[in-house]
Amino acid sequence: MPELLKKSYRDQLVTWIGKTCHFRLLYKISRDGCSGPTFHQQCDGKGATVTVFYNTKNTIYGGYLSQSWNSSGGYINDPKAFLFRLQYNGSSNPLKFPVSDASKAGYGMGSYGPTFGSGQDIHSFTGQVQCSGKVFSLNGYLHGLGNGYNLNGQNVNTITNNSLSVTDMEVYLVIDGQKQDKPWREHLEWTSETLQELKGTLLDYTPMTETNVPAANILLIGQTGTGKSSFFNSINSIFRGKITSKAVTGRFEHSVTTMYRRYELKDIATKKVLNFRLCDTVGLQEQFAFDSQEFAFILCGNLPDCYQFNPLLPFSPDTPGYIKDPDLKDKIHCVAFVIDGSTMGVMSDPIQKQIKDLQVRVNYRGLPQAVLLTNIDKICPDVDDDVTNTFTSTAVCEAVNKAAEITGLSRDHVFPVKNYESERTLKTPMDILLMEALKQCLDFADEYMDEQLHRVATEKQKHLAKV
Ligand SMILES: Nc1nc2c(ncn2[C@@H]2O[C@H](COP(=O)(O)OP(=O)(O)OP(=O)(O)O)[C@@H](O)[C@H]2O)c(=O)[nH]1
Ligand SMILES: [Mg+2]
Structure with missing residues (x-):
């Protein structure tokens, strides 16, 4: 609201x-x-x-x-x-x-x-x-x-x-809203060199070859209106070189996104399809709890791209398009909880509970989690004026702490971002924040895939020892 x-x-x-x-x-x-x-x-x-x-x-x-x-x-x-x-x-x-x-x-x-x-x-x-x-x-x-x-x-x-x-x-x-002299977190320089470096890292990103995973899947999940689709649009804009709005965004009582989308991204300059996907979901709403089995299907890779969510009939193995034996490439490799920094202080109990319930499923699978903390421009006038104030803003620091408290994650897993919403051109500091957050999620995804390889190898060894 x-x-x-x-x-x-x-x-x-x-x-x-x-x-x-x-x-x-x-x-x-x-x-x-x-x-x-x-x-x-x-x-x-x-x-x-x-x-x-x-x-x-x-x-x-x-x-x-x-x-x-x-x-x-x-x-x-x-x-x-x-x-x-x-x-x-x-x-x-x-x-x-x-x-x-x-x-x-x-x-x-x-x-x-x-x-x-x-x-x-x-x-x-x-x-x-x-x-x-x-x-x-x-x-x-x-x-x-x-x-x-x-x-x-x-x-x-x-x-x-x-x-x-x-x-x-x-x-x-x-x-x-006093600004701190010392940044509350070490951060990258706000220069065009940093931007190019980050862009290069994401362009070159590829999951380890042993995993046989062509692209890492990052799931965006959170309350409706927190900026999940806007995060995808923002990253897409960076690689398209101009503001784009492929995913529909907006603020309504019900979720604007009603379809599961595994968005691919393409770099316009090199025509390269990037080796990660941003998976956009329907938003969590107070009225209906997100079906936890449906969520498990998303994590495990059973849900097909472009699946239309139906709150009255959750996804099941009988739903057309059900992916029967998904392997590591189909699974989610990192879960990013998208939280609106400007309204998180009044997040309702039902939404907090839903987030906790989803986290139980995520933890059970050993999946890494991060928080994308959006709308930081709305919590601090200095950041609204200039995103380079993010790490000296007491308000953003407090919001990061609060998001860590709500999710039980450590503060260094919470990444403040400002999505593109009314801007007409790309802005270097915003791009740096957005790409840095994404890069961290990809690092977490890599660690998870590495762990999966290790687990499979250990199980194989155990099996051989038994034979
Ligand atoms: N000022 C500001 N507005 C934002 C930011 N991120 C998103 N918005 C705006 O917030 C509104 C909701 O954003 P969406 O991306 O549609 O949110 P969503 O999480 O995809 O919402 P559902 O699909 O309904 O679950 C849009 O009007 C966006 O322009 C941000 O960082 N700052
Ligand atoms: Mg959306």
């Missing part, structure tokens, strides 16, 4: 907050339900937050607290708090209203939604509010506006358009 706060409004809030920072969505009523206890469960004790109301009169307003929300039943003291208006009647119209009674900047009550000010300048809601026709008629009030915040001559009407009927309300965590 998309975040509604657009870039120009984020930039405005950063200016008001007065330090480099970025935002991570903690709570959104259209996604999480409009409930006081849910709001507190997801936001209490987290740190500074921005609450944003999007009302039915195209007006966007809200409040910033540098202190955490709590459910103590008392006021929150915060001299840095402010209320704001970003948009009025559909037009951008930003204004900031500083706190005048800092000792009562916020009010933390377990059954209340976000509440600001003494006499309560903004009291969003109490208890639960149902959505009706995509509108939440919040049961709070705005008539106290001006009691604890300085409105600088404005009033409830010119700030909020007098409406607490909202299409959405979002609470974002404000994360300190």
Whole structure:
């Protein structure tokens, strides 16, 4: 579900907050339900937050607290708090209203939604509010506006358009976006020489001849909308020398990709077909758990290219196209979990569980795993400006740690990337990040194939010893 706060409004809030920072969505009523206890469960004790109301009169307003929300039943003291208006009647119209009674900047009550000010300048809601026709008629009030915040001559009407009927309300965590002096991970130089070197390595890549595997298969799997198909498109673009979008991408409630594709890649300059394939799958969705047997068929190479997933009828040995006796060349050689760095903080329990269940299958087969951490541009404004800031961004470092925690993998198996999405031309730093991540996956795949050879040789020896 998309975040509604657009870039120009984020930039405005950063200016008001007065330090480099970025935002991570903690709570959104259209996604999480409009409930006081849910709001507190997801936001209490987290740190500074921005609450944003999007009302039915195209007006966007809200409040910033540098202190955490709590459910103590008392006021929150915060001299840095402010209320704001970003948009009025559909037009951008930003204004900031500083706190005048800092000792009562916020009010933390377990059954209340976000509440600001003494006499309560903004009291969003109490208890639960149902959505009706995509509108939440919040049961709070705005008539106290001006009691604890300085409105600088404005009033409830010119700030909020007098409406607490909202299409959405979002609470974002404000994360300190200070750049580190020392990179948090050693990285390649951002030069065109590095780019050419990496490209050359991938062009020359070939699995060891003893394996009889012509091309390594890297599986891309993860929640819907995390950028699996975009990762393939990005790598394909690099080798095509221009932005391409062979795989359909986009953000919808259901997975955009509905077919299993083992994409081959070709280098346009040399006309060479590369010796690896990117296998794109349907996205994991909360509503249906990915069929774990179907997943095992993918790993083992039983599923044919272009298989159309059917959630009502999972793949089975009776499905036309079933590959009966797959060998090492048909199998998956490395599993890349694609995780959206900008929404991972609110990854739902059902999705986390599905990832864990799939990991059990992957571990059982001894397959190597990696994480492709996408959307890093959305978690750090410095990276959004320039991808070469990736390894000095505290936000990206934190996201890498969090992805490692979710998947139980070590941090050096998590690779931050920025996929091509709105760019019109190729960018060297983005290409370097993308290719470096892919190269690591291929290294893991090689280790796995090597291990398989070793296993077969050991079994043969054991067998001979017995005879
Ligand atoms: N800003 C940004 N947008 C991205 C990035 N990666 C993907 N996107 C966008 O996110 C949306 C979803 O990307 P897809 O590649 O379709 O995601 P998917 O994982 O294939 O989704 P399903 O096929 O539905 O499972 C698209 O609009 C992409 O343009 C990224 O790194 N940064
Ligand atoms: Mg897709």
